[in-house]
Amino acid sequence: MNKFPMWKYLLVLFALTLGVVYSLPNIYAPDPAIQISGASLTYAPDGAIQSKVTSTLDELGIAHFGEELSDTSLLVRLENQDDQMRARREIEAALGDNYVVAVNLAPTTPAWLQSMGARPMNLGLDLAGGVHFLLEVDTQKVVRDSIDSLESQLKKALRENNLRGVTVRAGADAMRISAKTDDLRDEVSRLIRRDMPELEMRRSEEGGSYVINATLTEQFLKEKEDYAVNQNLTTLRNRVNEIGVAEPLVQRQGRNRIVVQLPGIQEASDAKKILGKTANLEFRLEAERESLVSMRERFDFRSELDQRRFGGAELERSVLVYGRNVVNARATFDQQTSQPQVSITLDSEGATRMNHGTRDNIGRRMGVLFIEYKPVTRIIKGENGEDVEKVEQVAEKKIISLATIQAALGKNFVITGLDSPAEASELALLLRSGALAAPMTYVEERTIGPSLGAENIALGVKSVQLGLALVLLFMLVYYKVFGIAANIALAVNLMLLVAIMSMIGATLTLPGIAGIVLTVGMAVDANVLIFSRIREELKNGVPNQSAIKAGFDRAVVTITDANLTTLIVAVILYAIGSGPVKGFAVTLAVGILTSMFTAILGTRALINLIYGGRTVKKLWI
């Protein structure tokens, strides 16, 4: 009695091995490091930068090793954590504005573990230090814009269809259309139903006029919102990648929010400068020679090469299409000539405007302006004569493309005549990433200093150790041999918990550590249930082996019931919680699952190995 079939032992062994392998990377302490990346694609760090960085560090007497140069960034490991901030400052000063320097923790996972996909847990901001932003996308602006554009579309349609005696007034989120007669209103409503499916209509009669209240449909609103949030998300990702931090997080949260987390960044204002670098695009026709001076504007080219070649160009003042109309832009190749090109897709509003603007202007050139708003910090005199820092947004407009219009353009068109595939992809990136679809505001902002993070880790580790030691001691004294089995199971449980958290790429936060500690305390519950059942059976005079069997079998039902309900709570916590609460919920949920596994199967396997299949005189329980 009380012997497991081989496969159950093997299963336990298998889980154990997985646990060891995937929790192992966490015990290799990461190296403090400095990461250098280019401020834009043109400035990727190379060998020259590497030697400049190393010589800077050598001069300062900062011990460093293991430089790694990748396509986009350079990583330099430091011997000493205390040198990190100084090294960052000095390298930043040495390299100038074209490079972004961030502090970082470089994992030291051995190659054989990496080859199995094992990696350490990500540390949350409260442990690693860094900045956290929560941005809210102003979707009301999107709604307003949609209403405005529908208003002009409708007015135009009314004119074209010769419908007189209709007034259209656009509000913040609805349009009011009043017609003189009922018939007229019917016509307008037919028109809207045919051409503007995004509008919902409600009729009413007010003071002798026949009114339609048109609002945007829920589905259309949601689409617009989704589009705006996703577009902003992409733009933010591109900008965050420019900062070059190790594990940036840019994620949508809820309906209209975006979380940005940048570990290793110390100055929230620096990060905000990069995130706030709002850029936009304008498609404008090249000014004709004979046009009025007041109608044209001179711009420089963005690429230095073009600027040297052509020395700028004059464009018309009126804008054909804006960046927000660009749905997509991809670097592709011309199928016949294999020349690099950029394929652009516009939204319907953009397509119409582009078509109207280009069909009578074939043969002329069209320029694309890239507008970057750069925050510039200026020192001005305050009220009392003191110096006050003031951040201002300054627009910088440069031409990224000037191409001849060869046909009337519409929804899809291409820009050709590019020198290289690299130029094509850079242009596509600029066209795509330039625009924010809607403005954003900061609704939450947190900066956690690096020393607080380190302190939190130290405290967390200490409380896990102390808590674990207390529980181990107690179990050993109270349950003797069975206590040893439970303690081994508990240690394995902790290891499995860490392994799974590392495997699923969960982020460890301070509340997460608290969750681990709590799991340690609660995980023994399953074993306590089993053991007290066995004790009970023994007291009732049941023979030793049967008591073990009955104890395990009966307790399993209770354990499942109790743990399932707790799991429900953990899932709810995860669903409603944000940030820290989510971290806690994940640990709690994973802890419940691993503790059920180790307590039911793991402890059983051990007890079976110790007592199973033989006559036992006395159970040490």
Place this chain on the structure above:
Amino acid sequence: MHMSDQKIIGFMKQRYIAAALSVVLIAVSVFSLATKGLSLGLDFTGGALVELQYEETADLNEIRGQIEELGHPGASVIYFGSDRDVQIRFQTDDPQRGDTVAKAIEAGSTQDTEVQRISYVGPQIGDELANDGGLGLLFALGVVMLYVAMRFQFKFSVGAVAALIHDVIIVLGVFSFFQLDFDLTVLAAVLAVIGYSLNDTIVVADRIRENFRMIRSDDARELIDISLTQTFERTLITSLTTLLVLLALFFVGGEMIHNFATALIIGIVIGTYSSIYVAANVLLLMHISREDLLPPVVEKEGEELDELP
């Protein structure tokens, strides 16, 4: 099942005293919540928080003076963990304000300081969190009630939920009475208390169900006493081990986790008590009987019912 010769503890003898105690605790908690309310943390109130570490003991009055000059007379300035760590909290709608204040205080201080933490939470976030948190609590209670009703029986789910509400109100009451800071981590702790207390209640309920089916007796009170006695050892030990690790968190876990540990410690003590006295009491009050717990007889043809173990 053999009848054990174990001495049965007469838990239910004291049930009126226990009920009175629970009523008093809840009344005090509700009163405190109604009059004093919770001392909500930054997560809920919105505003800015700055934490600075000074080289030596920081002079709070001096910092208060600095803050007042910066135009935040209502700011709270307190020690956080030690007398070198200072936490400043004030209301603002400007995400940049925390940064500015931190820089100004650092510049104006005679000591070397290091910024540990700057947080800004917009007003809309706070309201939302409070709503979501409350909603989450209610939702958790609802789901639990449903689950227990399905898995056990309706009367058990009333008992379990009564115990949970009892625990949550008392934990909140203690936080209100002593005006401890109630932030997001404490909310997580309260929800964890629900999980823990439920765990306890289910274990007891499981045994009650088993005994009602196994032991031929119509004395509900005796059966409940037997069940509570049989699970008492386990209840105590699990609470003890959990308390051990929580004490570790409480004493060495650091300031940011302190209130989290406090909430859980209170919750676990109350939860242990409620799994014995509240849940079981409600069962007696609702006249739980053998019939309630027998596996349901299949009446309609083809209708499948949960086979209860």
